[in-house]
Amino acid sequence: MNTLIVTGGSIDYKFACEYLKKYTWDYVVCADAGMKFCHTAGIQPDLILGDFDSVDDASYTYFKKTCPERMEQFPTHKDETDTELALLRAIAAGADAVTMIGATGTRIDHLLGNIQMLKLALDRGVSCQIVDAHNRIRMVDGQIMLQKSDQFGKFVSLIPFTPEVTGITLKGFAYEVENFTLVSGIARGVSNELEAETASITCQNGILLVIESRD
Amino acid sequence: MNTLIVTGGSIDYKFACEYLKKYTWDYVVCADAGMKFCHTAGIQPDLILGDFDSVDDASYTYFKKTCPERMEQFPTHKDETDTELALLRAIAAGADAVTMIGATGTRIDHLLGNIQMLKLALDRGVSCQIVDAHNRIRMVDGQIMLQKSDQFGKFVSLIPFTPEVTGITLKGFAYEVENFTLVSGIARGVSNELEAETASITCQNGILLVIESRD
Incomplete structure (x- = not known):
């Protein structure tokens, strides 16, 4: 089940609308302020959740009127972030591939x-990615294949998510390494x-962030 | 030695100029495209380094004319990022506190x-922070004190940099925890x-990212 999560960070409307049209979305979860994008872009989410403390009035009123049964309000003082709640619900609903938009922006703590x-x-065996106009971010603990024809951006960067990632082998890149x-603490x-x-990007132990980006 | 590193990401000029005025900078290193901000803001760096492949002509020409002896060019195909070279040079020059501006922007791999x-x-015992108009990012493996009067933004977020951070105790916060x-994999x-x-934020084992932010 290919699932979209729209959350409350910055969204480049032109990019997002074009990107979303390329795929089929079986299930759409909207987290809190993500409502504004959904409202403007004419997306009717299957589930809208959050504490609704950072939503604009027009979007909130629109969804409250058109699909109140799909809205689930949480208390402001809760342990989970709205995005975390959205992802847990998406996985519970059967998502096996998740794309998040609105997950980036000026607040680096949110990112x-x-x-x-x-x-x-x-950890739950669900393929997940964060996408914005300049980046596609994925996490890998085994192998990932990249097609040049389907590339997100010109650059591919690897950042260790765990303190150490061993057995990294890159094939088909300008800089290739084997068992690296x-x-x-370095940015290699x-x-x-x-x-x-x-x-292909392969790693033996540890977790890598794979970021495809464009300027 | 209070050191400033200006690197090539996005810089909010108004914010940066006001922020930089508040402190005394003993040593300024400019990495590559950071030259444009230094040129525009009238900052004369002590050292300018990078591969100079992403600098605008006017800034490059200005510094090449006024202080060629401070410029150090590296090959485009090198292992280190320009920011990494700048930080290593700053530490070698005796920096014990480093502030980076231009370290954020649209490229999340760069961030x-x-x-x-x-x-x-x-790892080298040097206090370092990344600052932009919305965020101050620091890394803590022991204790850090925050003064309300000197706060960067309204929010303080903690993100585990290592897979596990234990013995976290927060005092003086809206949500306080002890030995947490x-x-x-969570965003708690x-x-x-x-x-x-x-x-105060204290942790016993592991490394935390402490992000003060404002919307």
């Missing part, structure tokens, strides 16, 4: 909290580029 | 690479707020 959600998904180790995997039509 | 630099500094454990430390005039 890093959302990147933690990639680990939550990984990345440790936190930034701005690599694909060369072959099909490239 | 995460720069966050890795906080670990590089921590944060693990990656996002958007706390200071209540007391002086607050």
Whole structure:
């Protein structure tokens, strides 16, 4: 079940509308202020949740009127972030692939909290990615294949999510390595580029963040 | 030695100029495209380094004319990022406190690479922070004190940088915890707020990212 989570960070409307049209979304969860994008873009979410403390009135009123049965309000003082609740609900509903938009923006604590959600998904065997106009962020603890024809951006960067990631082998890249180790505290995997039509990133132990980006 | 590193991400000029005026900078390192901000803001760096492949012509020409002896060019195909080179040079020059501006922006791989630099500094006993108009990001493996009067933003978020951070005790916060454990894959430390005039964050094992932010 290909699931979309729209959460409350910045969303580049033009990019997002074009990106979303390329795929089929079986289930859409909207977290809190993500309502504004859904409202404007004409998306009717299957589930809308959050504490609704950062939503604009027009979007809230619209969804409250058109689909109150799909809205679930949580207390403001709760342990989970709205994105965490959205992801847990998506997984409970049967999501096996999740794309998050609105998960980036000016608040870096929100971004890093959302990147933690990639680990939550990984632990549950769910493929998850964060996408914005400049980046596609995924988390890998085994192997991932990249197609040049389907690339998100020019650059492919690897950041160790665990303190050490061993046995990294890159094939089909401008800078190839075999059985390489990345440790936190260096930035050795930034701005690599694909060369072959099909490239692969493999790691033996640890978890990598794979970020495809464009300027 | 209070050191400033200006690197090539997005810089909010108004914020940065006001922020930089509040402090005395003993040593300024400019990395690559950071030259544009230095040029515009009238900052004469002590050292300018990078591969100079993403600098605008006017800034490059200005510094090449006024202080060529301070410029050090590196090959485009190098292992280190420009920010990493700048930090290593700053530490070698005797920096014990480093502030980075231009370390954030649309490229999330760059941001995460720069966050890795906080670990590089921590390993060398150097206090380091990344600052932009919305965030101050620091890394803690022991204790940090926060003064309400000197707060960067309304929110204080804690993100585990290592897979597990144990013995977390928060004093002076709206949500206080004692001997708490944060693990990656949840977002339990996002958007706390200071209540007391002086607050403290302590952790026993592991490394925390402490992010003060404002919307």
